[in-house]
Amino acid sequence: MDIDLDNMGAHDVDSEKVVSHIQNFADSCEKAYETFSITGIILPNTIENVVLIGMGGSGMANDMVASLLGETVSMPVESIHDYNIPKYVDAKTLVVLTSYSGDTAEPISAFEQAKAANAKMVVVTSGGKLQSLAKENENICLDIDYKSQPRFALPYMFMAVYCIFEKMKLVDKLDMANILIALKSCAAKCDLSVDKATNDAKILAMKLAGKIPVVWADEKMYSVGVRFKTDLNETAKNFAFCEQLPELNHNAIAGIVFPKNAVHILQLSSNFASTEIATRHLVSAEILKNNAISSDMIKFVGTKTRVEEMLLGCLFFDWVSYYVAILNQQDPSDIANVKYLKGKL
Secondary structure, three states, rough: OOOOOOOOOHHOOOOOOHHHHOOOOOHHHHHHHHOOOOOOOOOOOOOOOOEEOOHHHHHHHHHHHHHOOOOOOOOOEEEEEEOOOOOOOOOOOOEEEEOOOOOOOHHHHHHHHHHOOOOOOEEEEHHHHHHHHHHHHEEEEEEEEOOOOHHHHHHHHHHHHHHHHHOOOOOOOOOOOHHHHHHHHHHHHHHOOOOOOOHHHHHHHHHHOEEEEEEEEEEHHHHHHHHHHHHHHHHHHHEEEEEEEEEHHOOHHOOOOOOOEEEEEEOOOOOOOOHHHHHHHHHHHHHHHOOOOOEEEEEOOOOOOHHHHHHHHHHHHHHHHHHHHHHHOOOOOOOOHHHHHHHHH
């Protein structure tokens, strides 16, 4: 059956109307920043390293902030998606644990280990066991007051984690005015009512339908690329992968020959990439063209900061993933396989 993205009512498979979270992305960012930027977070100045721990949609915010911290601090920063903390964690480590539900097994396990290591801890959650542990042990707990699946709470999770380090003066204060202008413009151009002939999110989704999307992202946009990959998995029920430049130029670039016509490469290029990385993107694009590989280069031109670029990328790809779900005739809210797996653990 051919699906017309301009006639969404005829193919409404969105049982929980999760599109409303995408439409409200900018407002959520604004409200979350207003909430967490004035939170009284006091941490000692003895911190020598940072570990961020979270899974799935809750862990994406950690990856984004860790990438930003890599440019502003001299201390080691590590974002982990696992049960265990590194052996070096001690009283001079700040451990940030994120779990939207508060009942995710991995950060709960990491909490107990970080407590035993006498680490400084900050928890970001909407409730559950992790919230209880934080309050019982008198740790800082930033409460998320937003009802959604974890991936759609990214504006709240990101702003909460970002504001921890803003309070520590390790990242810049956000220019929310410009960020909101960019996000609202994107939302207006990608919304359901915008014709598929001029809606960039619908155009890209139609290219991806029936393909395996593979994101080739440089370091500054890699966390956004991984989030897009996971959105395609969860929202659209689509195979998708993400690889990082320049590493992919040493292996993946050789593996584009087979199978034929199976993938669509999305080169995700940052405005803030180095000259060397920008050149690698261009040469990689040339190789893809010479080998007749379906591909697009995506760059959010005009963004003034990396945070603006990251959030704009997340919002745009939320729309793309949603439209791919519609084309796949999959309920964007359904995550049956994830629930099945958790029920078996």
